[in-house]
Amino acid sequence: MFSWFYYFSSAFNGEEVYLNEELAQSNKAALLDSDKDGLKDWEEVLWETDPMNADTDGDGIPDGQEASHNNTGSPENAETPNFTEAFSQAFANAIGPRILEENGLADISKSDLEGIAGFIPNPEAILGETARISASDLKISDKNDASSVKKYFNELHHLAYESAFAGITEGDITSFIKFLETENSGELEKIDPVINAFGKSIDAIKNLPTPKGYENFALTEANILSRMKRADEIIRNADKDLLAAVAVIKARFAMEEELNAFHQEFKKTLSEKGIIFSPTDKGYKFFD
Structure with a gap:
């Protein structure tokens, strides 16, 4: 030791x-x-x-x-x-x-x-290096006109979020807090579906053809989600290494804030190109 x-x-x-x-x-x-x-x-x-x-x-x-x-x-x-x-x-x-x-x-x-x-422990030291998703992992589409790009974001949100996280009623952080309150490791098992959902979300980003010129969005999205998945894997292990889980929680929140900030910044990029989402569009939820 x-x-x-x-x-x-x-x-x-x-x-x-x-x-x-x-x-x-x-x-x-x-x-x-x-x-x-x-x-x-x-x-x-x-x-x-x-x-x-x-x-x-x-x-x-x-x-x-x-x-x-x-x-x-x-x-x-x-x-x-x-x-x-x-x-x-x-x-x-x-x-x-x-x-x-x-x-x-x-x-x-x-x-x-x-x-x-x-x-x-430093959260970054615990998280370590996650396998980085690169452009070679993506499928690229030459269709990058405004209509195609809008369709892409609508489909991506449906596949990577609505479909991937379907059926999950309790968040990872909520399950962790319940574990701290009850010391019942069964609460941590509820994080497993969330971890699996992150994996499905990343796969959806890889497999849905990304409009040429929008690779940065897909890669940033996928890599942040990959780190969030890794954080949840550590939190899931809280009954064996509580200190690591507690140290990672703050980083887990920071990742979510990073993702939201990225979406808001990218919303400006899309707006400059005349790509606007209405509340009825699935892609609207990316930038709401």
Whole structure:
């Protein structure tokens, strides 16, 4: 786990990131496990167990084993970076030893906080690079007169949004919030149809012939949707890596704002070419 520290730090630039001297000294206290039960002494405080008794409740199972039996990663996810675990370990090194001191958390210093600040994940680092959709992925139509362009946007909205998202009654963010409120992972399953819908939407953009000269719209639209899909995949995994999901939420909203701003800007481009949509046109919803 400790090896992840350098990778997840926002200061990571290919060189090792070292803890400051004060934190290096405090790490010695973090290593203490007085009763040898697998839980550090400060962790015993959090779990409300006895740091001098390996089996606090006397059930024959060491405290450390009881605390971790529900936290073992599945083999298929063994190589998947877990930001929650990385942050927890950083918290352990920086803050954990202070819990054992006389004034507890009241004596948390600036350097303690600096020790964990760098491990709060950057949303872009979590999202990573999504497969970029390029012009070669599109089908191009030579028909780019005003009538054909208007028809394209009407059809695109129907296929990429109305049809792709048909039947979905609960949004991804709503499902995530319900998960936070109930801790019921079943709420996260409701995000699956949204993720699938994003995939259908992207496919629709690729497959519907784009009027020549309007490739930029199709590519920008598809690539923003691809990033939104990736964000939802991370949010969907909140029951396994909550910190990553929480960090991505803000980026998810920003993507939606980016998409809306792009639509409004492109509306001006279309207007300059005399392409206007009425409220009865399906394409009107792109620019409403």
